Amino acid sequence: xxxxxxxxxxxxxxxxxxxxxxxxxxxxxxxxxxxxxxxxxxxxxxxxxxxxxxxxxxxxxxxxxxxxxxxxxxxxxxxxxxxxxxxxxxxxxxxxxxxxxxxxxxxxxxxxxxxxxxxxxxxxxxxxxxxxxxxxxxxxxxxxxxxxxxxxxxxxxxxxxxxxxxxxxxxxxxxxxxxxxxxxxxxxxxxxxxxxxxxxxxxxxxxxxxxxxxxx
Numbered sequence: 001x002x003x004x005x006x007x008x009x010x011x012x013x014x015x016x017x018x019x020x021x022x023x024x025x026x027x028x029x030x031x032x033x034x035x036x037x038x039x040x041x042x043x044x045x046x047x048x049x050x051x052x053x054x055x056x057x058x059x060x061x062x063x064x065x066x067x068x069x070x071x072x073x074x075x076x077x078x079x080x081x082x083x084x085x086x087x088x089x090x091x092x093x094x095x096x097x098x099x100x101x102x103x104x105x106x107x108x109x110x111x112x113x114x115x116x117x118x119x120x121x122x123x124x125x126x127x128x129x130x131x132x133x134x135x136x137x138x139x140x141x142x143x144x145x146x147x148x149x150x151x152x153x154x155x156x157x158x159x160x161x162x163x164x165x166x167x168x169x170x171x172x173x174x175x176x177x178x179x180x181x182x183x184x185x186x187x188x189x190x191x192x193x194x195x196x197x198x199x200x201x202x203x204x205x206x207x208x209x210x211x212x213x214x215x216x
Contacts, residue, residue: 026059028060030063037071037120038120039114040118040119045120045121045122049122055129056126056129058100059097059100061095061097062096062108068112069111069115070096070110070111071091071098071109072108072109072110073098074087079121087111092111103128106123107121108121108124109121
């Protein structure tokens with residue numbers, strides 16, 4: 001029993017949602033706005049249609065006097081010629097409703113002779129889907145502007161070269177670059193100590209020889 005109630009609730013909710021979607025997708029238009037379906041309208045019917053967007057399943061309502069007028073759906077040729085002798089469909093009886101059941105163009109004229117020539121005619125263009133919304137083309141990207149060159153006063157300059165280090169071997173007044181003196185080759189510590197020892201022995205021997213000479 002609980003399953004049946006749950007299923008019934010789901011179906012009821014789905015029906016409500018479908019009803020809302022259906023009602024939101026279809027629109028009803030009063031042809032001519034406040035004036036209705038009349039000859040010599042304050043705004044031409046084609047201009048009124050151009051301000052609206054008609055889609056499949058939308059409806060047109062023609063409001064007119066029951067005993068004075070009617071609506072004829074006609075071909076493009078009869079629309080241009082205001083010829084009501086061979087209509088596709090005739091609507092009469094006062095406020096008439098017409099469903100736009102396909103995409104494409106529909107043409108309507110008044111059923112009263114002479115009224116079509118007075119501007120009582122309508123052309124409607126129906127789009128196929130509601131999500132088809134013609135809009136303005138996206139703006140073109142701005143052209144790339146190359147960077148302007150800096151003026152000479154603001155251009156970066158390379159740092160000046162450092163002056164040459166002075167040397168005792170450089171000659172003043174000449175444009176020649178001084179030649180660096182060769183660095184002395186350091187002697188190995190063992191070589192220095194050996195030379196010092198040899199010098200000490202040599203001095204000792206010389207002193208002994210000189211001392212013997214004075215004795216004799």
